[in-house]
Amino acid sequence: MGKNKEAVILYSGGTDSTCTVFFKAEEFDKIHLISYKRFGIFSAGNIDYNVLRLQDIFGKDKFVRKVINIDKIYKLVVYDDYLKNLFKFGFFNLAVCGQCKMAMHIRTILYCIDNKINIVFDGANKDAGSGIAADQTKEVIDVITSLYKAFDISYSSPVYEMNGPKNLTWQAKFGLIKNEETKDVKTTGTFLKQKGFFDSDNVKGSRIDKKMQARCFQQFLSNMALNSYYIERYGIEKYKKTLRDFFEAKSQKMMIYIKDLLNKNGKSKLYLYREE
């Protein structure tokens, strides 16, 4: 791949998206590190902790840093066609992380169009949330990829197929042992430790992790309704299929709104949401 290119990375400040920056920083002249905030995402300033460290490593000129508010787009994603979705998908309307991430992707598409960028990465990982995270399952990633493709933007996660970290043991949580991975396991954490960025293989859930990421506890409702109740009752396959249908329906509507916006159609709901 030739240089003189720009790419966007959706940057949360966590291990996976930081690893994505390490993988892609040398490939591009300029990386747009975009983070998002909205009502309910607290301590968004924490993300700068690792941004400053990345600037030290790759140089300040490598990055364009933006933090964008997605309050209104998030509300549109969640409540558009709400009654219909409520009857059709029930508790899936509480899939906060998936819908929040979709709002971020929609805003990223608008950002890419504004800045003439056609490559986007993030730190999605197949094992996130024990493989059932509503925003990172293969089914939802496929829907999001198609949404980007409709606007000639390539989207992928270079860390998607990497192993997820093993869960912290109770001994590690109480500081009795160090929670290191076995040598054959390659996670984003082991990669960053090799690079000297972290002291430990697995910082997820640790104090340092809390210092470098925004905080949001809203996933507990969907954990309770979907991960705990729905999957137990209907099985993982039906969960993934319904999740796909739910996000496909949302994606189709959002695609229309974005196209309307690009066609200067005053009726596009995104006209109201673009400037935040």
Add this chain to the structure above:
Amino acid sequence: MIKKFFVYIICGAALLMPCRLRILYAEFVGWIVQGFYFIYYHIMKTILNGLENGKK
């Protein structure tokens, strides 16, 4: 059955809420769950520290 009851009461209520109220409600539920975890964590930590000091 009890789980179903709790899920329908706690999560069903959230489905009927407007955006900001739902966010605050979800945060509140999240903090309660975290609260139980913190209590468990600190009790266990205190017990383990006590055992370790006793050993010394």
